[in-house]
Amino acid sequence: MKHYTVALFDLDGTIIDPKIGIINSVKFALNKMKIEYSQTDTFEKFIGPPLDQSFQNFYSLSESQAKEAVESYRIYYEKKGIEQNHLYQGIKELFEDLVKRNFLLYVATSKPTPFAIDILKHYNISNFFKEIVGSNLDLTRSAKKEIIEYILTKNPNIVKNNCVMIGDRNYDIIGAQNNQIDSIGVLYGYGSYEEIKEVKPIYIAETIDDLRKILL
Numbered sequence: 001m002k003h004y005t006v007a008l009f010d011l012d013g014t015i016i017d018p019k020i021g022i023i024n025s026v027k028f029a030l031n032k033m034k035i036e037y038s039q040t041d042t043f044e045k046f047i048g049p050p051l052d053q054s055f056q057n058f059y060s061l062s063e064s065q066a067k068e069a070v071e072s073y074r075i076y077y078e079k080k081g082i083e084q085n086h087l088y089q090g091i092k093e094l095f096e097d098l099v100k101r102n103f104l105l106y107v108a109t110s111k112p113t114p115f116a117i118d119i120l121k122h123y124n125i126s127n128f129f130k131e132i133v134g135s136n137l138d139l140t141r142s143a144k145k146e147i148i149e150y151i152l153t154k155n156p157n158i159v160k161n162n163c164v165m166i167g168d169r170n171y172d173i174i175g176a177q178n179n180q181i182d183s184i185g186v187l188y189g190y191g192s193y194e195e196i197k198e199v200k201p202i203y204i205a206e207t208i209d210d211l212r213k214i215l216l
Helices: 019-032 051-059 063-079 091-100 113-122 144-154 170-178 193-199 208-215
Strands: 006-009 104-112 131-135 163-167 182-186 203-205
Touching: 019 063, 051 063, 091 104, 091 208, 104 113, 104 144, 104 170, 113 131, 131 144, 144 163, 144 170, 163 170, 170 182, 170 193, 182 193, 182 208, 193 203, 203 208
Parallel strands: 006 104, 006 163, 104 131, 163 182, 182 203
Antiparallel strands: none
């Protein structure tokens, strides 16, 4: 099994389970804009991709409408949704052990950087990470490819061969491949086995214990 020294972690679906906060924030935004939705809608599809793209793809909003929806989403998320999530069991202990083994840890998320920082501080785990990198509030740098590229460019001492991206959606794996680094797809989040397998990560981890075995 390959030895890594640098690990980039997705946030939603990898470090935290954000389901309730994201669903409530999406509903708030749709209600605010008077957009009809079905009670059977699967709002979990919003977990992972950039928000503005999701509003455009799933509710056929224009670019300007999607930006307005994101603004409404953030109103709820910043006040309530940011606390409507929880850490996956065992992830904090994994970070502790990785840091003890001198891993350099980063967060690479499509969530806006200030929100990601607040969440990780709320759970007292922000100190494990050398840097927490997300999207900009103006919706730029929201693609996972761009976020990973930003981390690698800002830290030229990172050897790509020793670096791995860990995430639960195909966006994480594709973003890693676009930056020529390895990836681990995790199945305890919101991406299906079929979704992850199709994009061919180097490893697939069903549980955090599996992830621990791969990394350590």
